[in-house]
Amino acid sequence: MSATTAEDLLTVLESFIGRLHCGIQTAGIEALIAADLTFSQMRTLLVLSQQPEPGPIHEIATRLELSVAAAGRNVDQLVRLGLVDRVEDDADRRVKRISLSGRGRTLIATFKDGQRRYALELLADVAERDARHLIEALRPVMAKLGCPEPGPAEISTASPPSPQLYHHRQEIPV
Structure with missing residues (x-):
């Protein structure tokens, strides 16, 4: 590809x-x-949604670029609202581990569902043939980024892409 085409x-x-x-x-x-x-509480929920395991407040504060005290206040309010769970660490009872509660996971899922619906509405205007070409054109870029290759069940030539097409995607930092 020429430099001009790459820039375009x-x-x-x-x-x-x-x-x-x-x-x-x-x-x-x-x-x-x-x-x-x-806004800060929303960001806290989004950060927690990206963590595979409950984490201590100081790690959440670091990811949010907040003081531990400010992150702690957010967590306190989110616990009161039932959106976050706070449990003692098994190894050190002074450390409290924070994670989304069931209600918090539902809220984040609703947020992400709205995002997916919007994107799918936009992509609905792309012709099937063009969508397949775009998928093929992006494969080498996705591979270079280390994105896992979707399996045959996730991309079919006979049906539209599955809603879980790239379910192993990396989250965008909040």
Whole structure:
């Protein structure tokens, strides 16, 4: 690919990804607004949704770039709202481990569902043939990024892509 073509492709991708990102954030935000949370509390929930295991408050504070005290206040309020669970660490009872509660996971799932619906509505206007070409064109880029190759059950030539097409995607930092 020529340098000019690569620059043209990058320009299109930057525009597409930027607009897609803004649109999906707006589309999913209604669920978080309805919960009447502060922006910092929303960010806390999103960070917790990306953690595979419960974590201590100081790690959450670091990821959010907040003081431990500010992160602790967010967690206290989220615990009171039933969106977050706080449990003692098995090895050190002074350490409290924080994770999303069932209600918190449901709220984040609703947020992400809104994002997916928005993106799928946009992509519905892409012709089947063009979508298949785009999938094939992006394979080497995805491989270079270390994204797992979707299995045959996830991409079919006979049916539309599964809603879980890239379920191993890396989360965007909040």
